[in-house]
Amino acid sequence: MVIELLTKRYPGMRAWLMQRLTALIMAFYSVMLLGRILVLQPATYEEFLGFFQPAWFRIASWLFWICLSIHAWLGIRDVFKDYVPNMYVRSLLLKILVLLLWVYMAWASWLFLM
Amino acid sequence: MIQDKSQVFNTARVEALELDNLVEVALATMHAAEARTESRGAHCREDFSERDDVNWLTHSLYYREGHRLAYKPVRLKPQTVASFEPKPRVY
Amino acid sequence: MKFSIYRFNPDVDKKPYMQDYDVVLEDGDQMLLDALLRIKDLDDSLSLRKSCREGVCGSDSMNINGKNGLACVTKLSDLDEPVVLRPMPGLPVIRDLVVDMTQFFEHYNSVKPYLINHDAPPETERLQSPEDRAKLDGLYECILCGACTTSCPSFWWNPETFVGPAGLMQAYRFMADSRDQAMDERLENLEAPDRLYRCHNIMNCVDVCPKKLNPSLAIAKIKDLKFEQAREHKCNAKKHIEIKVL
Amino acid sequence: MQNNELQNSQKAKVKNRPKNLNLFTIRLPINALVSILHRATGCALFLVLPIILLLLQLSLSTSEHFETVVSILHSPLIKLFMLGLAWAFFHHFFAGVRHLAMDVHWMTSLMKARCTSKIVMVLGVLATLVLAVKLW
Incomplete structure (x- = not known):
């Protein structure tokens, strides 16, 4: 039922729902991350590497970054829609935004998965 | 005296025109009420305290010229619902 | 009592400006509208809308000390001096405190604020149980004064596309009506990304709202209906398949 | 002819109608404040994404780079900046949770919404203070 709302048939609902779903996932990840930092308290390089080593943590971080990209895309798009009335400038800014998010995504994938 | 001469949303002028109409309606009410020598509903007269359907089951029409009054009978045959006989309303 | 009022008359002024008034009130002047009428006695060029003077017609909504409200139900004793009066934000000003509500009513009209029912009209009225009627409480009371929509930042920045709280609450008012049959059509009507979903719960x-209504909640409930609709569609689709199989 | 001119001038007037949208004259209720801060902090967090990625990459690459990153993070000005960032994160987080709650019709009356707005503001600052104590 939720899946159907994420299709193109419901453009408004899709964006709205995606923003919430990604927010939820990121919220859980953030709490996990904070907890992990507080428990392990990595202070040296070796500890930090160890902190970052587990495969599950890397994959979680990578998924987090995917959610972050979607969330940021929807959020910043709303900001542009509100404050940039000029259609030409707005579409230009949106293109830059997409480009940036893809670059960050590639960068993050390389960091988390390599 | 209206100070505002503007063409745009001039409420002072609209209110002045409304006052003109109010005076007109007040005059009509006054003359018609004065001529109606009976009492019914909200129209109460101390000097004619009785309801009088024989002479006054009628609409009053007011004409501005010379404050002339005319009368028109009340239609008592409604199209769709049963007729309600006129009678004094006592509670 | 001291007032500072937004003035603009397109016949005379190039730009809007603020004009100060100091007006002597009389006994019985309790509401802001009373004071405004005293000012209008002093200066008849001040334009404002007003009608019922008791918070029912929704004509005299304006921005009072930064907050939208109806002049006729705003107590003078609650206001800090000087009272700053401005037209409602985000709509074009026709003159002084009078704004052009065309856009507001276009949005209102766009949600089809009337009962849609394709059944043949019954002999008497279309009846409704008291429970179903109760679902409309807190929705039908809207007087369309425009205070909510013109205080909404989402409307300020997207006046062309975003329907605004008043229109959306009326959309929900008819979705919630047991006698209405156009739920799917109504939801479809609001699906474009900026018509409904520009609402960010700013509240x-x-x-x-001078009537203490909650458009924010009504908008959230429209989203609920969207979920329900999707679920029903799925059920219907399943039934379709089952029938085919049979 | 005269009529036409009159109509044109009327049209021009309709076109040139001003809007009253001076935000400094419009009261900002607590709910709206939390909402606009949610947006502002979101933008700020988006802007620092490359910095975070860069720091992460450096601190993962070699132990020398890791030490550099640690020393950078320990300089007072950067620390202050980090605290600001932490506040942005916490505010965005708590305001977001509030958003989600309201989406399921939790705390949607005006009074309750005002109350949760205040809680969000306080929690954001409180979490930042706790972090500040931890950092110093």
Whole structure:
């Protein structure tokens, strides 16, 4: 039922729902991350590497970054829609935004998965 | 005296025109009420305290010229619902 | 009592300006509208809308000390001096405190604020149980004064596309009506990304509503209906398949 | 002819109608404040994404780079900046949770929404203070 709302048939609902779903996932990840930092308290390089080593943590971080990209895309798009009335400038800014998010995504994938 | 001469949303002028109409309606009410020598509903007269359907089951029409009054009978045959006989309303 | 009022008359002024008034009130002047009428006695060029003077017609909504409200139900004793009066934000000013509500009513009209029912009209009225009627409480009371929509930042920045709290609450008012049959059509009507989903729960609308209504909640409930609709569609689709199999 | 001119001038007037949208004259209720801060902090967090990625990459690459990153993070000005960032994160987080709650019709009356707005503001600052104590 939720899946159907994420299709193109419901453009408004899709964006709205995606923003919430990604927010939820990121919220859980953030709490996990904070907890992990507080428990392990990595202070040296070796500890930090160890902190970052587990495969599950890397994959979680990578998924987090995917959610972050979607969330940021929807959020910043709303900001542009509100404050940039000029259609030409707005579409230009949106293109830059997409480009940036893809670059960050590639960068993050390389960091988390390599 | 209206100070505002503007063409745009001039409420002072609209209110002045409304006052003109109010005076007109007040005059009509006054003359018609004065001529109606009976009492019914909200129209109460101390000097004619009785309801009088024989002479006054009628609409009053007011004409501005010379404050002339005319009368028109009340239609008592409604199209769709049963007729309600006129009678004094006592509670 | 001291007032500072937004003035603009397109016949005379190039730009709007603020004009100060100091007006002597009389006994019985309790509401802001009373004071405004005293000012209008002094200066008849001040334009404002007003009608019922008791918070029912929704004509004299304006921005009072930064907050939208009806002049006729705003107590003078609650206001800090000088009282700053401005037209409602985000709509074009025709003159002084009078704004052009065309856009507001276009949005209102766009949600089809009337009962849609394709059944043949019954002999008497279309009946409704008291429970179904109760579902309309807190929705039907809207007087369309525009205070909510013109206090909504989402409307300020997207006046062309975003329907605004008043229109959306009326959309929900008819979705919630047991006699209405156009739920799917109504939901479809609001699906374009910026018509409904520009609402970010800022709640300025709830803050200013002179009738104490909650458009924010009504908008959230429209989204609920969207979920329900999707579920029903799925059920219907399943039934379709089952029938085919049979 | 005269009529036409009159109509044109009327049209021009309709076109040139001003809007009253001076935000400094419009009261900002607590709910709206939390909402606009949610947006502002979101933008700020988006802007620092490359910095975070860069720091992460450096601190993962070699132990020398890791030490550099640690020393950078320990300089007072950067620390202050980090605290600001932490506040942005916490505010965005708590305001977001509030958003989600309201989406399921939790705390949607005006009074309750005002109350949760205040809680969000306080929690954001409180979490930042706790972090500040931890950092110093």
